Amino acid sequence: MKIKRPVFHPCGNYFENYKDELKIFETDFGRICTAAGLVLFFILAPWLCGPYTIYVLNLIAITSIAALGLNILIGFTGQISLGHGAFFGVGAYAAAILATDYHFPFLAAVISAGFVTAFVGMVFGLPSGRLKGLYLTIATLAGQFIIEYVLIHWESLTKGTMGIVLPPPSIFGFTLDGDVKYFFASYIFLIAMVLIAVNIMRTRYGRAFIAIRDNDRAAEGMGIPIFRYKILSFGISSFYAGLAGGLWAFYMTSISAEPFTLALSVEYIAMVIIGGLGSISGSIFGAVFITSLNEGLRWITDFLMNAGILEGIELTLAPLRELAFGGAIVLFIIFEPRGIAEVWRIIRSSFRLWPFSY
Amino acid sequence: MEKPFMLQLNNISVVYSDVIQVLKGVSLSVQEGAIVSLLGSNGAGKTTTLKAISGLLKPENGEVTDGTIEFRRSKIQNLSPEAITRMGIIQVLEGRQPFKYLTIEENLRVGTATRWGKPYKNDMELIYNYFPALKKRKKSLAGYCSGGELQMLVMGRALMAHPQLLLLDEPSLGLAPLIVREIFKIIKRINEEQKTTIVLVEQNANMALQIAHYGYVMENGKIVMEGSAADLKENPDVKEFYLGMAASGDKKSYENVKSYKRRKRWL
Amino acid sequence: MDFFLQLLINGISIGFLYGLAAMGFVMIFKSSSVLNFAHGEMLALGAYIFLTLVTWAELPVPVAFLVSLLGSFILGFVIERLFLRPLIGEPLIYVIMLTVGLAAMMKGFMLLVWGGNLYIYPDFLPAWLTLDLGNIVVPPVYITAIFTGLVFLVIFGLFFKYSSQGIYMRSVADNQPAAMSLGVHVRRVFALSWAIAALVASMSGIVLGVINGINVHDLSAVGLKVFPVVILGGLDSIGGAIIAALIIGLLETFTGGYISPSLRDVVPYIFLIFILMVRPYGLFGLVEIERV
Numbered sequence A: 001m002k003i004k005r006p007v008f009h010p011c012g013n014y015f016e017n018y019k020d021e022l023k024i025f026e027t028d029f030g031r032i033c034t035a036a037g038l039v040l041f042f043i044l045a046p047w048l049c050g051p052y053t054i055y056v057l058n059l060i061a062i063t064s065i066a067a068l069g070l071n072i073l074i075g076f077t078g079q080i081s082l083g084h085g086a087f088f089g090v091g092a093y094a095a096a097i098l099a100t101d102y103h104f105p106f107l108a109a110v111i112s113a114g115f116v117t118a119f120v121g122m123v124f125g126l127p128s129g130r131l132k133g134l135y136l137t138i139a140t141l142a143g144q145f146i147i148e149y150v151l152i153h154w155e156s157l158t159k160g161t162m163g164i165v166l167p168p169p170s171i172f173g174f175t176l177d178g179d180v181k182y183f184f185a186s187y188i189f190l191i192a193m194v195l196i197a198v199n200i201m202r203t204r205y206g207r208a209f210i211a212i213r214d215n216d217r218a219a220e221g222m223g224i225p226i227f228r229y230k231i232l233s234f235g236i237s238s239f240y241a242g243l244a245g246g247l248w249a250f251y252m253t254s255i256s257a258e259p260f261t262l263a264l265s266v267e268y269i270a271m272v273i274i275g276g277l278g279s280i281s282g283s284i285f286g287a288v289f290i291t292s293l294n295e296g297l298r299w300i301t302d303f304l305m306n307a308g309i310l311e312g313i314e315l316t317l318a319p320l321r322e323l324a325f326g327g328a329i330v331l332f333i334i335f336e337p338r339g340i341a342e343v344w345r346i347i348r349s350s351f352r353l354w355p356f357s358y
Numbered sequence B: 001m002e003k004p005f006m007l008q009l010n011n012i013s014v015v016y017s018d019v020i021q022v023l024k025g026v027s028l029s030v031q032e033g034a035i036v037s038l039l040g041s042n043g044a045g046k047t048t049t050l051k052a053i054s055g056l057l058k059p060e061n062g063e064v065t066d067g068t069i070e071f072r073r074s075k076i077q078n079l080s081p082e083a084i085t086r087m088g089i090i091q092v093l094e095g096r097q098p099f100k101y102l103t104i105e106e107n108l109r110v111g112t113a114t115r116w117g118k119p120y121k122n123d124m125e126l127i128y129n130y131f132p133a134l135k136k137r138k139k140s141l142a143g144y145c146s147g148g149e150l151q152m153l154v155m156g157r158a159l160m161a162h163p164q165l166l167l168l169d170e171p172s173l174g175l176a177p178l179i180v181r182e183i184f185k186i187i188k189r190i191n192e193e194q195k196t197t198i199v200l201v202e203q204n205a206n207m208a209l210q211i212a213h214y215g216y217v218m219e220n221g222k223i224v225m226e227g228s229a230a231d232l233k234e235n236p237d238v239k240e241f242y243l244g245m246a247a248s249g250d251k252k253s254y255e256n257v258k259s260y261k262r263r264k265r266w267l
Numbered sequence C: 001m002d003f004f005l006q007l008l009i010n011g012i013s014i015g016f017l018y019g020l021a022a023m024g025f026v027m028i029f030k031s032s033s034v035l036n037f038a039h040g041e042m043l044a045l046g047a048y049i050f051l052t053l054v055t056w057a058e059l060p061v062p063v064a065f066l067v068s069l070l071g072s073f074i075l076g077f078v079i080e081r082l083f084l085r086p087l088i089g090e091p092l093i094y095v096i097m098l099t100v101g102l103a104a105m106m107k108g109f110m111l112l113v114w115g116g117n118l119y120i121y122p123d124f125l126p127a128w129l130t131l132d133l134g135n136i137v138v139p140p141v142y143i144t145a146i147f148t149g150l151v152f153l154v155i156f157g158l159f160f161k162y163s164s165q166g167i168y169m170r171s172v173a174d175n176q177p178a179a180m181s182l183g184v185h186v187r188r189v190f191a192l193s194w195a196i197a198a199l200v201a202s203m204s205g206i207v208l209g210v211i212n213g214i215n216v217h218d219l220s221a222v223g224l225k226v227f228p229v230v231i232l233g234g235l236d237s238i239g240g241a242i243i244a245a246l247i248i249g250l251l252e253t254f255t256g257g258y259i260s261p262s263l264r265d266v267v268p269y270i271f272l273i274f275i276l277m278v279r280p281y282g283l284f285g286l287v288e289i290e291r292v
Helices: A028-048 A053-078 A084-101 A108-130 A133-153 A179-202 A202-215 A216-221 A228-253 A262-275 A280-307 A314-335 A338-354 B044-054 B081-086 B104-115 B120-129 B131-134 B147-159 B178-194 B207-210 B231-233 B236-241 C002-031 C038-056 C059-089 C092-114 C140-162 C162-175 C177-183 C187-211 C218-234 C240-259 C266-278
Strands: B003-017 B020-031 B035-040 B062-071 B089-092 B166-169 B197-202 B214-219 B222-228 C131-133 C137-140
Touching: A028 A053, A028 A179, A028 B236, A053 A084, A053 A179, A053 A202, A053 A228, A053 A262, A053 A280, A053 C218, A053 C266, A084 A108, A084 A133, A084 A262, A108 A133, A108 A228, A108 C266, A133 A262, A133 B197, A133 C059, A133 C187, A133 C266, A179 A202, A179 A228, A179 B131, A202 A216, A202 A228, A262 A280, A262 A314, A262 A338, A262 B044, A262 B104, A262 C092, A280 A314, A280 A338, A314 B222, A314 C059, A314 C092, B003 B044, B003 B197, B020 B035, B020 B044, B020 B062, B020 B222, B035 B044, B035 B178, B035 B207, B044 B062, B044 B081, B044 B197, B044 C240, B081 B089, B081 C177, B089 B147, B089 C002, B089 C177, B104 B120, B104 B147, B104 B207, B104 C162, B120 B131, B120 B147, B120 B178, B120 B197, B131 B147, B147 B166, B147 C131, B178 B197, B178 B222, B178 B236, B207 B231, B214 B231, B214 C266, B231 B236, C002 C038, C002 C137, C002 C162, C002 C266, C038 C059, C038 C092, C038 C187, C038 C218, C059 C092, C059 C187, C092 C218, C131 C177, C140 C162, C162 C177, C177 C187, C187 C218, C218 C240, C218 C266, C240 C266
Parallel strands: B035 B197, B035 B214, B089 B166, B166 B197
Antiparallel strands: B003 B020, B003 B062, B214 B222, C131 C137
16 A cells, blocks of 8 residues: 655655655655755745845855755764864865866865865874774864964965955856855855755765764774775765865965864864754754854944943943853753754644654 | 561562553562562563662662551561661562672672671672682673673672662573573572572563572562462462463473463453 | 973973962872863963952962962862762763863853953062072072972872872772772762862963963963873873873974974874874873773
8 A cells, every 4th residue: 555645744754665764854854944945045046135144145145055065074073173174275285276277166165175175174184093082073173273283384485465456256157246146155065065965864875974973983883984984984074074174264265264263163173063063954054053143243243342431441341242152052952952943843843743742 | 477578578569760650559578587589571670679678779760659667567568779778678680780890899898888887707708609600700700700700799799788688680591501500509508507588580480489588579660470480389369470381281392383372360 | 402402491391380279180080080171271260360359459479379279179079079979870972061161151251340451460489599500590480390399290190099088099090889889989089189180280270370370261271282182191090190291291392492482382183193003002001901
């Protein structure tokens, strides 16, 4: 007997084969809703939002891509990396150098930046062959500092503290100047990267990553070459970081080594954790949360300074941002360590199961 | 008049994570100085029962939601493990959990945590007397010891705390039959010489019933049968389902597999 | 040659300070396996408390010193109680991230209260501590650094190896459920280790403040220097941490003196990567005993 495909979520697990279980959308309803939501977003957002909101939305798209990459590494493969900010920087520099010195077009520069970063990430992932857990984390911290140093001091390539100015991006002769045009480019990239990530996770590679996360010894015993897969995971994750870095460089039009510090890496980890470890939608939630928090705090401090209420102590307001940022992380971890993705899941399932609580 | 019971569980229910009910009204009582064994298949709730007594449910997000646990007439359900261990109830965890990076001797010293600051040298000698194998290796890291040595180590470590009630969770897990026999001999000796009351959870029902005075059989979070060890050993159901013998008392023969399988009558 | 000797002595005393900072770090790691990213901030906070007591409250130096040690001891307790306790039993990455958040909060707080300026302590170390070796003069701070480092190394080594409380702490780090089943007061162990770590951190913060002046950014950066030190020494070995700290201190000063000052801050990490490729558990760390 063929059971009719459900329109809404069934109450419980009625999968009959693996193919069903691996589906991205369990119901057609979900698929249609997502597609409609995206179309609506693409039409409405540029129309409704002012340039500043579009700017924030673009930042969110770019950071989402990078956070997604980090989630593949931390949340799915279980390798904690403190070097993601530096990889992001490598991507930005790669794109900038390719675009200025070698005159790569936008698309080629961004994608090659991803590959260059993937290579760098794999090199710094090499210690994962021998190191585990906290030792590996610190090795990636070392990677962060070394890359930072190289970015500043390899002056013949990176122009040191002067920075690089990028040409305006264009795709097929169509120049992407202005926030709105870049909005479309960055979100198309984001959607493509999300699709790739979702699909990687449904294949043998994704399952191997998860097996390594849960118990790498046992995974090895099952015949998974863990070293190769760990390196692969580093590669994929840095590819995402590099691609995001490239997009960021083109968006900012000029870059220097300043932003790619440990603080940026920490910010990415915060996104992944606040969003939800091992959850693809979680990475996006996290990016939305942290980026809006950053922008919101900047807005508040600017507002307070301009309002002149706190004349004389305006210098001491900048630390408030740091305080609030730390506070948000701490509160999230204490009260909902599974992240926003879990909150979202709870909300959804309580709607689905209403009025029965289990 | 019988001796008063040392430990009494009255109709307790245990729920993990507010959702999963594991124990559904378990009552059992343990007499001062006895060995009581708790039998049952995997997932019957034996370990949970022990953890409910020793307070180790808390860290696993479990809770005694109903019923009382009385130790010497005071209620101890849902107390913290620190408080319960200081009353003299020590649990030996399932699957030998040594402190891998501590030497054997340091492992034993951790056992003095409940009576911190008191002398312990004599106890150490006592433990080495029960488990001579440990003395030879007292300076080596526990992580490098064999399974049998580790089982002795964790039992010795618990003895260092001067327990009045010792909860042993599957001491025979994964050990060679010869070592199992030795371990059980020592359990019996501890019970007789130290007057320690012991609750013993075992898969190896045969061994357990040989040294126990009284036994309970658990299934699906309930006590389904109880009786003195001698009675249980003779019970046809216990024989068939836990001792691996046909009801007649012979070794089960697989030649007549077609014969109807006896149903567990208490389910 | 004089330059070499001067660098040698500087390197050794910087090394001892790193070692002192690392000890507090190892302390927390040993008992609760938590990598404390807020260690640099704890260090800075200790230095600021001392500064406030000496300059603003005008307490005599020894009293101020003791009071600030006591203050940070209590602060460690409070941090553990408020932030770490709710997370007992959660996976490690959450706890580590929590310390990252804590670091940001503490940094923001310190900037709010004291601002980002560089402060300098009044000169209080007695002049007789100065070591005059002919061509080279060793200032008293360096002698103090070496002395405190040595004393605390010995105290901590003995504490962990022989005292009951030290053994309980190690047992908790090793196997928490088992320690709990034996009645080790796990929460008390955590609280104690945070308190002692905060105390040691503030001590190294004060000495570093005397050498380099007090500034939030500089002092909290020392917290990151601690990572190569402890990893090199092996995360769980206090003796190893001291030796690694000396290596790192010397490496830094010599690179800074002979090669380039800008390479100075990176060279520990480069060295660390190479060492880890050869010895994955650091120079003195315990090999993880793993049985599936």
